[in-house]
Amino acid sequence: MREERRAGWARWGTPEHAKPLPEAVAGLLKQVFEVTPPVAPVAPEAVAVPVSPLSDQALAALAEVVGAEQVSTGIAERAVHATGKSTPDLFHQRSGELPALPSAVVAPADHDQVLALLATCVDHGLAVVPFGGGTSVVGGLTPQLGKPAPHPIGTPATDGTATEQAAVGAYISLDLRRLDRLVAVDPVSRTAVLQAGLPAPRADALLAEHGFTLGHVPQSYEYATIGGFAATRSSGQASAGYGRFDDMVVGMTVATPRGTIATGRAPASSAGPDLRRLFLGSEGAFGVITDVTVRVRPLAAERRYEGWRFASFADGAAAARRLAQDGPRPTVLRLSDEVETMLGATGRGRGDGGCLMVVGHEGASVGHAAAQTAAVLRECGGQELGTEPGEQWAAHRFDAPYLRDALIDAGAFAETLETAAFWSALPGLYEAVREALFAALPVPSMVLCHVSHVYETGASLYFTVVTAYADEPVARWQRAKAAASDAIIAAGGTISHHHGVGTEHRDWFAQEVGPLGVDVLRAVKRELDPAGVLNPGILVES
Amino acid sequence: MREERRAGWARWGTPEHAKPLPEAVAGLLKQVFEVTPPVAPVAPEAVAVPVSPLSDQALAALAEVVGAEQVSTGIAERAVHATGKSTPDLFHQRSGELPALPSAVVAPADHDQVLALLATCVDHGLAVVPFGGGTSVVGGLTPQLGKPAPHPIGTPATDGTATEQAAVGAYISLDLRRLDRLVAVDPVSRTAVLQAGLPAPRADALLAEHGFTLGHVPQSYEYATIGGFAATRSSGQASAGYGRFDDMVVGMTVATPRGTIATGRAPASSAGPDLRRLFLGSEGAFGVITDVTVRVRPLAAERRYEGWRFASFADGAAAARRLAQDGPRPTVLRLSDEVETMLGATGRGRGDGGCLMVVGHEGASVGHAAAQTAAVLRECGGQELGTEPGEQWAAHRFDAPYLRDALIDAGAFAETLETAAFWSALPGLYEAVREALFAALPVPSMVLCHVSHVYETGASLYFTVVTAYADEPVARWQRAKAAASDAIIAAGGTISHHHGVGTEHRDWFAQEVGPLGVDVLRAVKRELDPAGVLNPGILVES
Structure with a gap:
C-alpha cells in the first residue's frame, strides 16, 4: 500500500497528519451526546474479500499493457482502492465490510496505456473505475455491477478461488498515479x-x-x-x-x-x-x-485573510451577495452560520456570537482590494475582527476531515452535504435542508452551515452534521441524507455544488436533469462506451 | 413580410437604416478596384420557387397547432426566411436563386405549441428550421435536405403543384417571433x-x-x-x-x-x-x-469609450493581453490592425497610422477603472487619443453590415470570418489566415483584422475581406474561405469564435472536434430527434 500523500485507510490522510479534537469541542460533545467510542478499525489486509474473478488470461493481458509490476492483486492495495472518503466509506473501512472490491489495481504509465487498458477490459468483460486521489465522498469509486451478498468481516479469500461473488462482476481500479507530470x-x-x-x-x-x-x-x-x-x-x-x-x-x-x-x-x-x-x-x-x-x-505575492462578524446569517449573506454582484470580489469569501460560528469559535477560543465571515485577498498587491472590500462590508453592517480569525481559518483550512476522524474516534458521527441555488432561493433552501435533517436525525444533533462559493446569481450552502452514533449509524445517516436530498430538490437547489454525483446522488441527479436529460447522458455513454465498462452505475444508471 | 426590426431582403436591416459609404472609402475603392455596380436585386416575391410539397393534411395539422393565420405560405415571407445574412446569402437574395426555401413559415405562440409543432412535423415528415432574427452568416438557416437542382431565376411557381423538387424534401421555418416576452x-x-x-x-x-x-x-x-x-x-x-x-x-x-x-x-x-x-x-x-x-x-450609469494608438498590431495585442491577464479589465477592448485602422481612419477623416485600440468602460462609476487602465496602457506604449475615436466607434458600432451593403452596391465584395486561439498561437494564426486569403483572392484585395474578444488565455481574430467582384464572386469567396478555414485549423484556431457552425463551417468543425466528437454530437441528436427533423445538415451531417 502506498503511504505517500494519499488518503489512507479508515480515516482521512495519513496518521501523522491527524488532528486532535480541540478540548472544548470534546467537552461539548460529552455534554451533548452520549458518546460511545468505536471499536478499532479492521486492517485493510483483513477486509472481507469477494472472489477476484480475473482469469489468468485477463491478468496476463493487463500485465501485457502496463507490465506485471503495475498490476496489483494484493488485498490491502485493492481495499484502499475500493471506496472514497465519505463517512459511510470510513465506516465500511473500519468494519472491513466493503461495498465492492476491485479485482486488481492497475497503474498505466501514459495515455496510450490507458487506451490499451480500456480495450483489454472490453475484451475481457472487466469494468474500469478510474482512481485519482481516492477522495470521493459520494460513492464515486464504488461501481454498481450487481448486488453483492454481504460478507462476514475478515473472511480470508486471498486465493481468488471462491465463486459465490460472481454476480458482482469484476472490475479493475485504474490508478492514474503514474500520470504525474x-x-x-x-x-x-x-x-x-x-x-x-x-x-x-x-x-x-x-x-x-x-x-x-x-x-x-x-x-x-x-x-x-x-x-x-x-x-x-x-x-x-x-x-x-x-x-x-x-x-x-x-x-x-x-x-x-x-x-x-x-x-x-x-x-x-x-x-x-x-x-x-x-x-x-x-x-x-x-x-x-x-x-x-x-x-x-x-503566484500571489501577497495574501491577507480577515475575519468579519455579522449579526446574523442573513445579514452576512446579504453582504456576500453585495460583493459577489457589485464587487470588489475577494479571493476567498466564506460565511458561517450562527451554529458553525459558535462551534468554530469554541474550538478556537472565541465566542463573540453572530456569524463569522472569512474574507481573503490574494494577488500582486492586496491592500487596495482589501480596503475597498472593507468599506463595502462596513456599509453592510460588518464588524472587523482583524486578520487573526482569517489567518486561523487559513492555517486550519484542510483540518475538517481530520477533525471528522477525531469526532468518530470520540464516538460522534459527522458528515457533510452541500448544494447551491440562486440567491432568492437560498434562505428557503437553508431552512428546508435543516428541517429535513433535524426531522430525520435523533435528538440531539447539530447542523452547521456555511456559504463558501459565491456567484453573481447565487451561492453554495455546505452543511455539516454531527450526531451521536448508536446502532446502524450509516443506515440512519442514509435516511437523513435522502430526506435532505429530497428537500434540496424540492427547494430548487442542485443536488451537489462540488461533491459530484457518484452513486449517492444519482437518483436525485436524475430528478434534477429529468428523464430526458438522463437519456441524453446515457446516449453519450453508449456512444463512447458501447460495452458499458466505464464506471458502471456512477453518474447514471447502467 | 414583416417590416419591423428584422433583417430585410437582400441587405442588412431595413432600407431606412442604410448607411452610405463614406466618400473617402468610395474614392479608395474606385482607385483600387475596377468596380462594377451590380444589377438591382430581384424582389422576394419573384424568387425561384421550388414546390411546396406540403400536403393539405400537413398544412391543416400545422394550422391546428398555431391557428391558420400563423401559417404563411406566401412566397415573400418564405423567401425572407430562406437564408441568413452572409454575403453569399445576400447574393442569393439579390439573384433570386435561393439554396433552399421553406414550404411554410409557422409562428407558434408558446413552448407547448413548439412541442406540438415538432410532433406534427415528425408525423408529417417535415424538417424544422428554427428562425429567430435571421442573422446567421454561416448558413445556419439553410438545411440540407438533399441536392436541389438549380432553378431559373424568378420562375413563378406559386401554386405549389410542380413536383421536380421533391428530392429536396420539405421543411418549415419555425419563426419564434411570438415568443417575445x-x-x-x-x-x-x-x-x-x-x-x-x-x-x-x-x-x-x-x-x-x-x-x-x-x-x-x-x-x-x-x-x-x-x-x-x-x-x-x-x-x-x-x-x-x-x-x-x-x-x-x-x-x-x-x-x-x-x-x-x-x-x-x-x-x-x-x-x-x-x-x-x-x-x-x-x-x-x-x-x-x-x-x-x-x-x-x-444599467450602467456611466460609460466612457476611449481611443488609444499603438505602433503596431503586436504592441497593441501585448497591451490587450496585459489587461486581459492582469487587469483591470475594461468593458470593451478592441484592437484594429494597421490596415483596418487605416481604412477606419480614412472613413472617419483620421490617419495617424499605427493601430487603433478602443477601450470602453461601463458601470456605476468608471473614472477609477479608466485611470487604472490608462496607466497600464501608457506603460505598454499606448498613446492616448481621448474619447473622440472611442465615441466614434460606439456611435457606429452597428454600421458594418450596412457598409457591406453600400460596398456591394458600389461594386465590391465584402465578407468576414473569425476565429480565436491561445495568445501564443495568435501571431501565427493571424499570418496564416492572411496568407491563405491573399493566395486565394484576386489582386488587389484588402484584408482587415481586429481583436475584439479577449480572455486570460487567448483572444479572437476577426477578418474583413474586400475585393472587387467579377464573375462568380460567391464561388470565388467560398474557395478563399475554405483556404482560410484550412489555415485556421492548421494554425490551431477554432473554426468560429462567435459566428457558429451552421452549414458553412461544418466540415472544419468536424476536423476540430474529431470524428469521435462528431459521433457524440450525433448520438445526442439521435436521442433527442430520432426522426432527424431538426435542422438537418446544420452543425453535424445528417
Whole structure:
C-alpha cells in the first residue's frame, strides 16, 4: 500500500497528519451526546474479500499493457482502492465490510496505456473505475455491477478461488498515479498541461517553478488529483477569486473505449456545444481524462485573510451577495452560520456570537482590494475582527476531515452535504435542508452551515452534521441524507455544488436533469462506451 | 413580410437604416478596384420557387397547432426566411436563386405549441428550421435536405403543384417571433427569464424597466434574438466586461421531439456534465430553445469609450493581453490592425497610422477603472487619443453590415470570418489566415483584422475581406474561405469564435472536434430527434 500523500485507510490522510479534537469541542460533545467510542478499525489486509474473478488470461493481458509490476492483486492495495472518503466509506473501512472490491489495481504509465487498458477490459468483460486521489465522498469509486451478498468481516479469500461473488462482476481500479507530470507550460497564454494523476500540491509545486499557481484549493487539496478535479467539477475555497475548476480547464485529453477525444483549441469558441463541458463532470463514465490543460495565474505575492462578524446569517449573506454582484470580489469569501460560528469559535477560543465571515485577498498587491472590500462590508453592517480569525481559518483550512476522524474516534458521527441555488432561493433552501435533517436525525444533533462559493446569481450552502452514533449509524445517516436530498430538490437547489454525483446522488441527479436529460447522458455513454465498462452505475444508471 | 426590426431582403436591416459609404472609402475603392455596380436585386416575391410539397393534411395539422393565420405560405415571407445574412446569402437574395426555401413559415405562440409543432412535423415528415432574427452568416438557416437542382431565376411557381423538387424534401421555418416576452425578473438573484424570440433591443428595453441590462451587444444586436444568442454561443462587443452569452445563461427550456428539457437550477453545480452547455451552441439541431434564463446587470450609469494608438498590431495585442491577464479589465477592448485602422481612419477623416485600440468602460462609476487602465496602457506604449475615436466607434458600432451593403452596391465584395486561439498561437494564426486569403483572392484585395474578444488565455481574430467582384464572386469567396478555414485549423484556431457552425463551417468543425466528437454530437441528436427533423445538415451531417 502506498503511504505517500494519499488518503489512507479508515480515516482521512495519513496518521501523522491527524488532528486532535480541540478540548472544548470534546467537552461539548460529552455534554451533548452520549458518546460511545468505536471499536478499532479492521486492517485493510483483513477486509472481507469477494472472489477476484480475473482469469489468468485477463491478468496476463493487463500485465501485457502496463507490465506485471503495475498490476496489483494484493488485498490491502485493492481495499484502499475500493471506496472514497465519505463517512459511510470510513465506516465500511473500519468494519472491513466493503461495498465492492476491485479485482486488481492497475497503474498505466501514459495515455496510450490507458487506451490499451480500456480495450483489454472490453475484451475481457472487466469494468474500469478510474482512481485519482481516492477522495470521493459520494460513492464515486464504488461501481454498481450487481448486488453483492454481504460478507462476514475478515473472511480470508486471498486465493481468488471462491465463486459465490460472481454476480458482482469484476472490475479493475485504474490508478492514474503514474500520470504525474507537468507536460508543458505556456507562459504567454498562461496555460499548462497537467497529467491527470498529479496530486494538487505537486501540481502547484511544479507550476511554482515557473512562477504560476492553479489557485484551486478544495478541502481535499492535499490528496485530490487534477483529473479528479475535472471529472467531478471541483470547486475550491478560493473560487471567488480563481473560479471553479470548470473555469480553469481550457482543454482535456480523454481516453475512451472508442478512442481519444482531444478538446480545447481556444479559450472560447462558438463552434458547436463545448465538448469540454461534456467531460467536465463525467465522473469517469464517458472516458478516462488523461491530461488537462488549465489556465494558470502568477503566484500571489501577497495574501491577507480577515475575519468579519455579522449579526446574523442573513445579514452576512446579504453582504456576500453585495460583493459577489457589485464587487470588489475577494479571493476567498466564506460565511458561517450562527451554529458553525459558535462551534468554530469554541474550538478556537472565541465566542463573540453572530456569524463569522472569512474574507481573503490574494494577488500582486492586496491592500487596495482589501480596503475597498472593507468599506463595502462596513456599509453592510460588518464588524472587523482583524486578520487573526482569517489567518486561523487559513492555517486550519484542510483540518475538517481530520477533525471528522477525531469526532468518530470520540464516538460522534459527522458528515457533510452541500448544494447551491440562486440567491432568492437560498434562505428557503437553508431552512428546508435543516428541517429535513433535524426531522430525520435523533435528538440531539447539530447542523452547521456555511456559504463558501459565491456567484453573481447565487451561492453554495455546505452543511455539516454531527450526531451521536448508536446502532446502524450509516443506515440512519442514509435516511437523513435522502430526506435532505429530497428537500434540496424540492427547494430548487442542485443536488451537489462540488461533491459530484457518484452513486449517492444519482437518483436525485436524475430528478434534477429529468428523464430526458438522463437519456441524453446515457446516449453519450453508449456512444463512447458501447460495452458499458466505464464506471458502471456512477453518474447514471447502467 | 414583416417590416419591423428584422433583417430585410437582400441587405442588412431595413432600407431606412442604410448607411452610405463614406466618400473617402468610395474614392479608395474606385482607385483600387475596377468596380462594377451590380444589377438591382430581384424582389422576394419573384424568387425561384421550388414546390411546396406540403400536403393539405400537413398544412391543416400545422394550422391546428398555431391557428391558420400563423401559417404563411406566401412566397415573400418564405423567401425572407430562406437564408441568413452572409454575403453569399445576400447574393442569393439579390439573384433570386435561393439554396433552399421553406414550404411554410409557422409562428407558434408558446413552448407547448413548439412541442406540438415538432410532433406534427415528425408525423408529417417535415424538417424544422428554427428562425429567430435571421442573422446567421454561416448558413445556419439553410438545411440540407438533399441536392436541389438549380432553378431559373424568378420562375413563378406559386401554386405549389410542380413536383421536380421533391428530392429536396420539405421543411418549415419555425419563426419564434411570438415568443417575445420578458417572463420574469428576479432582482435579488439578478436573473431574468426571456423568451427565445425576443430581439435584443426589445429585451434590453424590457429589462431597463427593472433597472437591468443584458450587456450583450454583438454586431447583429439590432435584429438578433435571445434564443439565437444561446443557440449559436454568441459573443458581444462588450464581452470583456459582460462575458460571452454562454456566461450569461443560467438556465434554458428546450423543446425537443422527445419532450422538454429544462436546465439550470443553480449558478453552478458539480452534478454531472453541465447540460446547459450541450444546448448552448446546438444551433437548433438538438431542440428549439424556447426561453433562456440570463444573468442581468444593473444599467450602467456611466460609460466612457476611449481611443488609444499603438505602433503596431503586436504592441497593441501585448497591451490587450496585459489587461486581459492582469487587469483591470475594461468593458470593451478592441484592437484594429494597421490596415483596418487605416481604412477606419480614412472613413472617419483620421490617419495617424499605427493601430487603433478602443477601450470602453461601463458601470456605476468608471473614472477609477479608466485611470487604472490608462496607466497600464501608457506603460505598454499606448498613446492616448481621448474619447473622440472611442465615441466614434460606439456611435457606429452597428454600421458594418450596412457598409457591406453600400460596398456591394458600389461594386465590391465584402465578407468576414473569425476565429480565436491561445495568445501564443495568435501571431501565427493571424499570418496564416492572411496568407491563405491573399493566395486565394484576386489582386488587389484588402484584408482587415481586429481583436475584439479577449480572455486570460487567448483572444479572437476577426477578418474583413474586400475585393472587387467579377464573375462568380460567391464561388470565388467560398474557395478563399475554405483556404482560410484550412489555415485556421492548421494554425490551431477554432473554426468560429462567435459566428457558429451552421452549414458553412461544418466540415472544419468536424476536423476540430474529431470524428469521435462528431459521433457524440450525433448520438445526442439521435436521442433527442430520432426522426432527424431538426435542422438537418446544420452543425453535424445528417
